Amino acid sequence: MFAYIVRRVLATIPVMVVVAVFVFALLHLSPGDPAAIIAGDSATDADIARIHAKLGLDQPFYVQFATWAWNLLHGDLGISIFTNLPVLKLIGQRIEPTAALTVSTLIVSVLVAIPLGVLAAWKAGTWIDRVVMLFAVLGFSVPVFVLAYVLIYVFAIATKLLPVQGYVPLDEGLRPFLSHLVMPSIALGLVYIALIARITRASMLDVLAQDYIRTAQAKGLRDENVLIGHALRNAAVPIATIIGIGIALLIGGVVVTETVFAIPGLGRLTVDAILRRDYPIIQGIILIFSAVYVLINLLVDLSYAVLDPRIRY
Amino acid sequence: MAVVPSDLTLPATYVRRGRVATYIRRHPTIVLGSGLLAVMVAIAILAPYLGTVDPQALAPAKRLRWPSAEYPLGTDMFGRDVYSRTIYGARVSLAVGISVALLSIGFGMAMGLVAGFSRLVDAIVMRVMDGLMSIPGILIAIALMALNRASLKNVIFAITVAEVPRVTRLVRGVVLTLREQPYVEAAIASGTVTAKILWRHIVPNTLAPVLVQGTFIAASAMITEAILSFIGAGTPPNIPSWGNIMAEGRSVFQVAYYIVLFPGICLSVTVLAINLLGDGLRDALDPRLARRL
Numbered sequence: 001m002f003a004y005i006v007r008r009v010l011a012t013i014p015v016m017v018v019v020a021v022f023v024f025a026l027l028h029l030s031p032g033d034p035a036a037i038i039a040g041d042s043a044t045d046a047d048i049a050r051i052h053a054k055l056g057l058d059q060p061f062y063v064q065f066a067t068w069a070w071n072l073l074h075g076d077l078g079i080s081i082f083t084n085l086p087v088l089k090l091i092g093q094r095i096e097p098t099a100a101l102t103v104s105t106l107i108v109s110v111l112v113a114i115p116l117g118v119l120a121a122w123k124a125g126t127w128i129d130r131v132v133m134l135f136a137v138l139g140f141s142v143p144v145f146v147l148a149y150v151l152i153y154v155f156a157i158a159t160k161l162l163p164v165q166g167y168v169p170l171d172e173g174l175r176p177f178l179s180h181l182v183m184p185s186i187a188l189g190l191v192y193i194a195l196i197a198r199i200t201r202a203s204m205l206d207v208l209a210q211d212y213i214r215t216a217q218a219k220g221l222r223d224e225n226v227l228i229g230h231a232l233r234n235a236a237v238p239i240a241t242i243i244g245i246g247i248a249l250l251i252g253g254v255v256v257t258e259t260v261f262a263i264p265g266l267g268r269l270t271v272d273a274i275l276r277r278d279y280p281i282i283q284g285i286i287l288i289f290s291a292v293y294v295l296i297n298l299l300v301d302l303s304y305a306v307l308d309p310r311i312r313y
Numbered sequence: 314m315a316v317v318p319s320d321l322t323l324p325a326t327y328v329r330r331g332r333v334a335t336y337i338r339r340h341p342t343i344v345l346g347s348g349l350l351a352v353m354v355a356i357a358i359l360a361p362y363l364g365t366v367d368p369q370a371l372a373p374a375k376r377l378r379w380p381s382a383e384y385p386l387g388t389d390m391f392g393r394d395v396y397s398r399t400i401y402g403a404r405v406s407l408a409v410g411i412s413v414a415l416l417s418i419g420f421g422m423a424m425g426l427v428a429g430f431s432r433l434v435d436a437i438v439m440r441v442m443d444g445l446m447s448i449p450g451i452l453i454a455i456a457l458m459a460l461n462r463a464s465l466k467n468v469i470f471a472i473t474v475a476e477v478p479r480v481t482r483l484v485r486g487v488v489l490t491l492r493e494q495p496y497v498e499a500a501i502a503s504g505t506v507t508a509k510i511l512w513r514h515i516v517p518n519t520l521a522p523v524l525v526q527g528t529f530i531a532a533s534a535m536i537t538e539a540i541l542s543f544i545g546a547g548t549p550p551n552i553p554s555w556g557n558i559m560a561e562g563r564s565v566f567q568v569a570y571y572i573v574l575f576p577g578i579c580l581s582v583t584v585l586a587i588n589l590l591g592d593g594l595r596d597a598l599d600p601r602l603a604r605r606l
Binding site: 014015016017018019021022023026027038137138140141142143144145146149150152153157164248249251252255256259260270271273274275277279282283285286289290293294297 | 440441443444445447448449450451452453455456457458459460532536539540543544545546559563566567570573574577578580581582584585588589592
C-alpha cells in the first residue's frame with residue numbers, strides 16, 4: 001500500500017514535467033515572433049525589444065528553458081508584462097472567488113448528480129430513467145454561458161430573486177456570499193451533473209445485476225438499504241474517477257462563468273490576460289490549474305482503497 | 314418529430330417501409346439526431362437563399378431593434394440583422410466542428426496506430442499525451458489562441474491540439490487489444506508486412522469507436538469555438554460565428570437578450586443533435602454498452 005502511494009505520487013512528476021515543457025514550448029512553437037504578437041499591432045520596435053528582454057527571448061533556447069524551469073521550481077512564475085507584478089501574486093489575489101465557486105459547484109453537483117443517477121438506475125427503463133437521461137444529454141449540449149444567461153434573465157432580471165452578477169467574499173456575510181454563488185454554481189455545474197449522473201447510472205446498473213443484490217433483496221432489506229448500503233458502495237469507484245476527471249470541465253467552465261457573472265477570480269484573470277496578451281499570466285494559470293487537476297486525480301486514485309477495501313495495492 | 318410520415322399513404326413499398334419503421338424504433342436517437350443535424354447543415358449550405366441579407370451590413374440608424382416583420386430576430390447594436398448573422402453563423406460553427414473532428418481523428422489515429430505497434434514510440438508518445446490530457450482542453454486552446462492571430466484556421470488548429478490526445482489514447486487502446494487477437498497473430502506469423510496488417514486488420518476495427526468519438530469531438534469543438542469567441546480569443550469579429558454574436562450581445566444583454574438567445578438556441582440544438590447521433594451510434598455499434606450508458 002505504502003509502496004503504491006509512493007509510486008503513484010512519483011508518477012505525477014513526469015506528467016507535470018510534460019505540462020511545464022508544453023507551457024514553455026508554446027511560446028516558441030508559435031509561428032512568428034511571440035514578442036511582436038504580445039506587443040500588439042501598434043507596438044514600436046522598442047516595445048518589442050523590451051518584451052524580448054523581459055521574456056528572455058534574446059537568449060539561447062536552452063538557457064531560457066533552464067532559467068524558466070529553475071525559477072519555476074523556486075515558485076517564481078515570472079512577471080506580468082502588463083502590470084509588472086509577479087504572476088504568483090496576481091494569481092494569489094484571485095484564488096478565493098474561484099475556489100469558492102468551484103467548491104460550491106462541486107458540492108451541489110455531487111449532491112444532485114449521484115441521487116439522480118441512482119434513481120435512474122433503480123427505475124431503469126421507466127419514464128423516470130428516460131427523463132434523467134434526457135436531462136443528461138441536454139446538460140452536455142447547452143453551453144455554460146447560454147444557461148448562465150437564461151438563469152440571469154429568469155432569476156435576476158425578470159423575478160429579481162438573485163443578484164445579476166458579482167461576488168461577495170464570505171467575511172461580508174454568509175447570505176450575500178451564497179446568493180451570489182447560486183446561479184454561477186448551477187450554470188457551471190450542469191455539464192458536470194450530467195456527466196456524474198450518467199456514470200453513476202451506468203455503474204449502478206452493473207452492480208444491481210449482481211447476485212448479492214438479489215440476496216439482499218431476498219432477505220427482505222428495504223430498497224433504500226439495498227441501493228445505498230449495498231449497491232452505491234460498490235459502484236463508488238467509477239463515480240469517484242469521473243468526479244476527478246470531470247474537474248477538467250469545471251476548470252474550463254470557470255473561465256466562462258466568471259466572465260458572465262463578473263466574478264473576479266482566476267477565470268476572469270485568464271480572460272483579461274488574453275485580451276492584453278499577457279503571456280506569463282496565461283502560462284502561470286495553466287500550470288496552476290493543471291497542477292490542481294493532477295493533484296485531485298491523485299487523491300481520487302488514492303481514495304479507491306478507502307472506497308473499496310477489496311482494492312489492495 | 315423529423316420523421317416524415319408522407320409515404321405512409323403509398324401502399325407499394327410495404328417491405329421497405331417496415332424496415333425503415335423498425336430502424337426508427339430501434340435507433341430513435343440516431344434518426345432524431347441526424348435529422349436535426351441535416352436541417353442545420355441544410356441551413357448552413359443554403360444560407361444565402363433563406364431570405365438573409367449581408368450579415369456584416371451596418372445600419373446605425375436601426376440599432377437594437379426588437380424582432381419584427383422586417384427583422385425576424387431583431388438587430389444588434391450596430392444595426393446588423395441578427396437573423397442573417399445567426400444563419401451564416403451556422404456555417405462557421407459547423408465548419409469548426411467538422412474540421413476539428415476530422416483533423417483530430419486523422420492525427421490521433423496516426424499516432425495511436427504507431428504507439429500501439431512500437432514500444433519505444435508508445436513510451437514517449439503516451440507520456441506526452443498523459444501530460445497534455447492533464448491540461449484542461451480549453452486552456453490549451455486559449456494558450457494557443459493567445460499567441461496566434463485570430464483566424465478561423467488558428468481556432469480549428471487550437472481546438473484540434475486539445476482534442477488529439479484523447480483520440481490517440483482511444484486508438485492505442487484498441488490497437489493493443491487487437492494485437493493479441495489470433496487473426497492478427499496469424500497475420501504476423503505468416504509474414505504479412507506491418508503496414509498491411511495495420512491497414513487490413515487493425516484500422517477497420519478502430520473505425521467504430523473512432524466514429525463515435527468523432528461525433529463527440531465535433532460537438533465539444535463547437536462549444537469550445539463558442540467559448541473562445543465569447544471570451545475574445547476565438548474567431549475574428551468580422552466572421553459571424555454563434556460565439557461571436559453572443560459575445561457581442563453580452564454588453565446589451567439586459568436590454569436586448571434576443572441577440573444572445575437565438576444563436577444560443579441554435580448552438581444548443583446543433584450540439585444536442587450531434588450528441589444524440591453519437592449516443593445512438595455508440596449504442597448501435599457496441600451492443601454491450603447499449604443499455605448501460
